[in-house]
Amino acid sequence: MYESFFRNFNSKVALTAEEEALIKNYLSPKKIRKKQYLLQDGDICKNIAFIEKGALKSYSVDDNGNEHIIQFALEGWIIADLYSFLTGEPATYNIDAIEDSELVLINKAAHEELLVKFPKYETFTRLNITNAYLAMQRRLTSIISSPIEERYSNFIAIYPDIVQRVPQHMIASYMGLTPETLSRIRRRILSK
């Protein structure tokens, strides 16, 4: 139920068995089925979700009803509308499950208390946020300055597991392309 969570935690900061047992009290195991929402925009994001097993995505919906995927999250990753979680303002993202998934949820009150009581949790959180920031910076740079083909090549090089598991139309949405454009690019790359 928490194996992947603690493996990930221990890879960043080593915990004693006693600390693991205490931290476990603050975690909530949650199963979610494919296509179910973890969060809908307009609601307040009350949890950070760690993916124990499965895959989720966060996305925004524009005025024309088109989905724009912000992030994918597979095992060992974290997903949330961090802006909403941290400020308490309504979420602008939706989060749903791409596959049947198992999550470890950390609610706001539990998160705050863990930060105060466990300096190792604070380190864990800092590393997670740092990683998320780096990923976002990479994504932003790539969107504004890289040619489309290079963007896709980089994406499959960095995230081969996502390419394996996530349908192409979602990857197209993540890259800001139509599925047709993405499939043209894929053909071009393959023929090289």
Place this chain on the structure above:
Amino acid sequence: MKTKQTVAVIGATGNMGSAIAKSLSKGNYRLLLKSNKQDELDALVKEIKSRNGNADIEAAVCPVEAGWEADIIILAIPYEAEKEAAERIREVANQKIVVSIANPLNGTFDGLLTTPDTSAAEELQKLLPNSKVIKAFNTTFAADFSTPVIDGKQVDAFIAGNDEDALQIVSELVATAGFRPIIAGDLHVSRTLENMQLLLIRLGMKYNYNWLAGWKILHN
């Protein structure tokens, strides 16, 4: 809340469990029903689906699976069965809302099994220290769910608990069931709420209310 919450009803084929399941199936909830009586459970799921084609409802395999998937767990079981159920769901109920509906009545319906310094809800909280136990649906009879307006007045339903967010979420559940939710206070107020139902049961037996009765706070 827009995001659909998953509610597990443990003991779903009992009088209260089935009444709660039927009334919540009209709301924006995904329901997972669990009972030891599989035939009755399948019949209940079928009945709810035939009445409401949009109902998002399913029979669950076991309480642990149901609790694991749930955001809110309703224990629609007698007080005496809560201990065993709590032990089974303890891990999956971590940090989740667990609704205690039980009244710890004795066998002759003239007193409570709990001592005056505690309540069924507080005992459940001790068994589930990492869950958000909320007292609700204990002052409403099963028949009230199909008739939440009695004598022209909407029945009040009292809620007690220690977590503000959880109280709000359970208030929405209570309102979906058709009652007027009233947050009565902290979890220890459950002592009063459980005694209120004892009184209502005693009065019902004495004056033949026929199990259709409820509480209404009159105020200006």
